[in-house]
Amino acid sequence: MAYIAWNERFSVGNPLIDQQHQELFSLIDQAYGAIGGDPLNEYESLWNILSALLEYTRFHFAEEEGMLEQAGYPRLAEHKLLHKDLLKKTEALIGALENGEAGVDAESLCQFLKDWIEHHVLTVDRDYMPYLAQ
Numbered sequence: 001m002a003y004i005a006w007n008e009r010f011s012v013g014n015p016l017i018d019q020q021h022q023e024l025f026s027l028i029d030q031a032y033g034a035i036g037g038d039p040l041n042e043y044e045s046l047w048n049i050l051s052a053l054l055e056y057t058r059f060h061f062a063e064e065e066g067m068l069e070q071a072g073y074p075r076l077a078e079h080k081l082l083h084k085d086l087l088k089k090t091e092a093l094i095g096a097l098e099n100g101e102a103g104v105d106a107e108s109l110c111q112f113l114k115d116w117i118e119h120h121v122l123t124v125d126r127d128y129m130p131y132l133a134q
Contacts, residue, residue, distance in 0.1 A: 003032040004114045010121045014132045017067070020060040021121055027053040028117065032110040046106055050094055053113075057087065071131040082124060086116055 006025040011018050027049060034045040061083040068076050093112060096104040 003029050003110065004118070005029065010118075012121065012125050012132070013129050014067070017064055017125075017132075020056075020063065021117075023056060024053070024060060024117055027056060028110060028113045031106070031113070035106045035110070042106075047098075050109075054087070054090065054094070057090070061087070067132060068128055071128070071134065073128050073131045075127065079124065079128070082120070086120075 004025050006018075006022040010021060010025075012021070031046060031049045031053060034042055034049055036042065037045070061080075065076065065080055065083070068079060073079070090109075090113065093104060093109050097106060097109055
């Protein structure tokens with residue numbers, strides 16, 4: 001069973017954004033799936049997946065923000081701040097995990113990402129749906 005899986009309830013009604021969200025869900029699921037294996041392989045796999053996740057998240061945010069700008073979305077500045085905040089928090093958590101800081105582990109990082117994307121897509125992203133539909 002998947003740790004996190006995209007389904008139709010997460011659709012924002014835009015095929016490109018839905019496809020990108022599906023990829024983000026998949027990368028979070030892959031990161032969680034890398035936990036608990038052989039320690040050397042787990043470390044390398046997890047870092048590769050987290051690096052890909054950060055890179056793809058930056059790409060997705062830029063794409064989404066560009067579409068929202070073209071659509072005249074009035075809360076774009078606020079939306080961009082939420083994106084920036086997620087990237088900052090995720091980078092800090094990955095850094096803390098890499099440095100072995102107390103209280104930060106791969107599972108809690110994955111839980112943070114899972115909670116964030118589910119909440120963001122189901123609440124915040126839903127707000128722009130009418131603007132992209134025009």
